[in-house]
Amino acid sequence: MNLRSAAGQVFVLQVVIVVLLVAAAVTALVLDAERDSWRDARRQSLTAAETFANAPGTAEALMSKDPTAVLQPRTEAARKRSGVDFIVVTNTKGIRYTHPDPSLIGKKFVGNIQPSLAGRVTIERIEGRLHGARVQAVQAVVPVTTPDGSVVGLVGAGLRRPRVVGTVDEQLPIMLGAGAAALAVSAAGTALVSRRLLRQTHGLGPAEMTRMYEHHDTVLHAVREGVLIIDARRRLLLANDEARRLLDLPDDVERRQVEELGLSEETARLLASTEPLTDAVHLAADRLLLVNRRPTAPPGGQTGSVVTLRDTTELAAVTGRAEMARERLKLLYDAGVRLSTTLDVAGTARQLSEVVVPGFADGATVDLLDMVMSGQEPARETGQAMRHVAVSGSREVSALFPVGDLVTRAMPPPTRIPATGRAEPDSDLSAAHQRQEQGPYGTRKALDHGLHSLVTAPLQARGVVLGCVNFFRTGESPPFDEDDVSFAEELAARAAVAIDNARRFTREHTLAVTLQRSLLPRGLPEQNALEVAWRYLPAQAGVGGDWFDVIPLPGARVALVVGDVVGHGLHAAATMGRLRTAVHNFSALDLSPDELLAHLDDLVTRIDNEEATDRDPEDTEHKGVTGATCLYAIYDPVTGHCTIARAGHPGPAVVRPDGSVMYPEVPVSPPLGLSGHPFETADLWLPENSRLVLYTDGLIEGRHRNIDTGLGLLHRSLVAAAGGTPEEICQAVVDTALLPHASDDVALLVARTRLLPPSRVAEWDVPSDPAAVAPVRAECGARLRAWGLEEIGFATELILSELITNAIRHGRPPVKVRLLHDRGLICEVSDASSTSPHLRRAATTDEGGRGLYLVAQFAQRWGTRYTPRGKVIWSEQLPHDNSAAADDTMSDTLADVLLSQFDDAGDDDRSRPAGG
Secondary structure (H helix, E strand, C coil): CCCCCCCHHHHHEEEEEHHHHHHHHHHHHHHHHHHHHHHHHHHHHHHHHHHHCCCCCCHHHHHCCCCHHHHHHHHHHHHHEEEEEECEEEECCEECCCCCCCCCCCCEECCCHHHCCCCCCCCEEEEEECCCCCCCCCEEEEEECCCCCEEEEEEEEECCCCCCCHHHHHHHHHHHHHHHHHHHHHHHHHHHHHHHHHHHCCCCCHHHHHHHHHHHHHHHHHCCEEEEEEEECEEEEECCCHHHHHHCCCCCCCEEEHHHCCCCCCHHHHHHCCCEEEEEEEEEEEEEEEEEEEECCCCCCCCCCEEEECCCCCCHHHHHHHHHHHHHHHHHHHHHHHHHHCCHHHHHHHHHHHCCCCCCCCCEEEEEEHHHHCCCCCCCCCCCEEEEEEECCHHHHHCCCCCECCCCCCCHHHCCCCCCCCCCCEECCCHHHHHHCCCCCCCHHHHCCCEEEEEEEEECCCCCCEEEEEEEEEECCCCHHHHHHHHHHHHHHHHHHHHHHHHHHHHHHHHHHHCCCCCCCCCCCCCCCEEEEEEEECCEEEEEEEEEEEEECCCCEEEEEEEEEEEEEEECCCCCCCCHHHHHHHHCCCCCCHHHHHHHHHHHHHHHHHHHHCCCCCCCCCCCCCCEEEEEEEEEEECEEEEEEEEEECCCEEECCCCCCCCCCCCEEEECCCCCCCEEEEEEEECCCCCCEEHHHHHHCEEEEEEEHHHHHHHHHHHHHHCCCCHHHHHHHHHCCEEEEECCCEEEEEECCCCCCCCCCCEECCCHHHHHHHHHHHHHHHHHCCCHHHHHHHHHHHHHHHHHHHHHHCCCCCCCEEEEEECCEEEEEEECCCCCCCCCCCCCCCCCCCHHHHHHHHHCCCEEEEEEEEEEEEECCCCCCCCHHHHCCCCHHEEEEEEHHHHHCCCHHHHHCCCC
């Protein structure tokens, strides 16, 4: 630290102050300790003297023959107990009877005894000898009186002058420590202040600071920008030379009010205001000034403001052009942002018309070819129809150019605009006499609506004209100039690219939607087991691979399928179609859900392997099928039994008839394509009027919603619509759970269960005896008559005879027969064998092999399905069967012959299985 600096000098001053304060404190401590010591000595001496003088026997001892002999031991004992230095007893003449120094007994008492002889207590400071040394002491003299009040002697007690060194020794370290701490704090504070001063002055000394001030003052008055400093009382504290020149200020302006400077009222009010300003334009005399003002509040000082003035008179014109260019660039940027927010052709055109009004034009119309609106590639020939797609501006402009109308004006159509893409301006429509009164776009009507200037710019992309954009100016707006025409061309070029992108997206989206719609079911098949409602909602991002299906199965059963293919676009839609077709084919085999998913998994793996061989490494769109999910359920209306299996798909929800919602525990298997993992099933028993809800993951999750939130919304909608029809439940789920801007498509399937009444089901156990065929056939015929199906009785008995006979001869017991009266008649014959009969064409020389041929001729459909306990041969017949066997022209004799052949257990035609 430099002691010659301001900080060093302050530190020295602080040290002197601290030393003086410490010295004063020590002096005060000594004086205070000495005063307290004398006061304690007086009190202690007085107490000892009064105590001994008033002690019993003291007066009697003074009046005894030898007072010294009696009192000397007593005084010594009392002196030691009381802690005083001496206790002296004298007679009324001041002769000592006792003294700590026996050599002084009998000598004159040192001190003033007259007041004590008068009965008062005397306290005084004395000098005398004690134990051979002269000392200063505090002495208290107390009279000894008899009961009648006469003084018979005196008692003096005293203490030597107390020493204050011990007290001072105890307090002095504290004071010195406090002083040292104060010096340390002062040194630290001085160091911090010195460092801060060095930091604020950047290490400059007084000389450097002086030079810097001179430089700043020189710069302040040399800059070509006026600087004014005004305090809170609106007094001008500083004005540089440029400010004086710009405002024509007099020389003596410092410390004067702003109102007294001779400025105009508006200028004075501007300077006196405290509101912050940034690049405010102010006209002062013939100068155009750019004014900036900022409030100032220096630490410890008064608030005020700093005003800067810049002469922009010469730059006004240049600034205007630069501002116009800046606004045009900003408008182009805004247009680019807004045009990129949508891939809808009409929406893009609407954004184009809105972004230029009123920043560039008072009105605008966007006219596009009809082919562009439908997403088609526009032809290059002329004469194509255009429509007003978007109009922005005043009501007059909207009335003049109705949206959706065909363009029939005589102004040059876009196909006649030069291929270079140059816009055509019409700065003065009133001079365009050749086009007056020619169609609704005629110049006369345009002038009547206030339009006076027009620029028509073509919308061209990739060398093809898509349409045109028209910019209008009305009222007091200036006509379009060359810069405006160039800007219109640039804006139209950018908009044309955006519109063409939207057109191409529309085309691809239309193709994908068309493909997907063609692959999805167009209607639900007729069946009585379930009442089904569905929704398919494509994603905004494009067509996805979600799909669903309702597939009738033999035995009045119905299969419900919901699946999801990874990705979006044409590839996802095509893949979805392949998987849906595969599910239909596998369902025709009447496989269980787990077996069907296993076959589908093998198919997905094979498809991926085939595509991986031929796939281009740079092709990022076709990512394969692996990861597709599927849920497959089979519902039996006879028993209410439902078997479900799923491969990576969300589980179903079930709304019970009482309105409660449950989520069955269906085992989760990996998605399709990860072969090698078995699929598991879950068995449910659904009461009648239960609602089975199947859906894809797009319904319950998205980019901005987790799956728990989606499941909560789904549950809430199902509870709210629990008593509704499947159609009402579908709508409630879509209204509640669907994301507003879903990034994935959604497939939703709601099925209400029905049970086949027991009166429409008939079952028989058939003994393993061919002779049992006739009784069973007779009972079946009776049941058909009870159901009102006499018209197909003959064909049914023929079918049952063939199937039962085959089961008895070539199957294993137990053999059972079941008839189901649903939409038609279903005949089922089951046995414990797993062998399946096959239809074949028998030769003329064959003895058998024609039984199943007859079944195929009389039945609408027939087939075989396998169960854990064997197989079931089934056939279906419609109530109004038009087969030849049911024709009224067939004679009863032929029927009897045929039936008798089936009754004969030894007939050669039944010696073989019906299939061969």
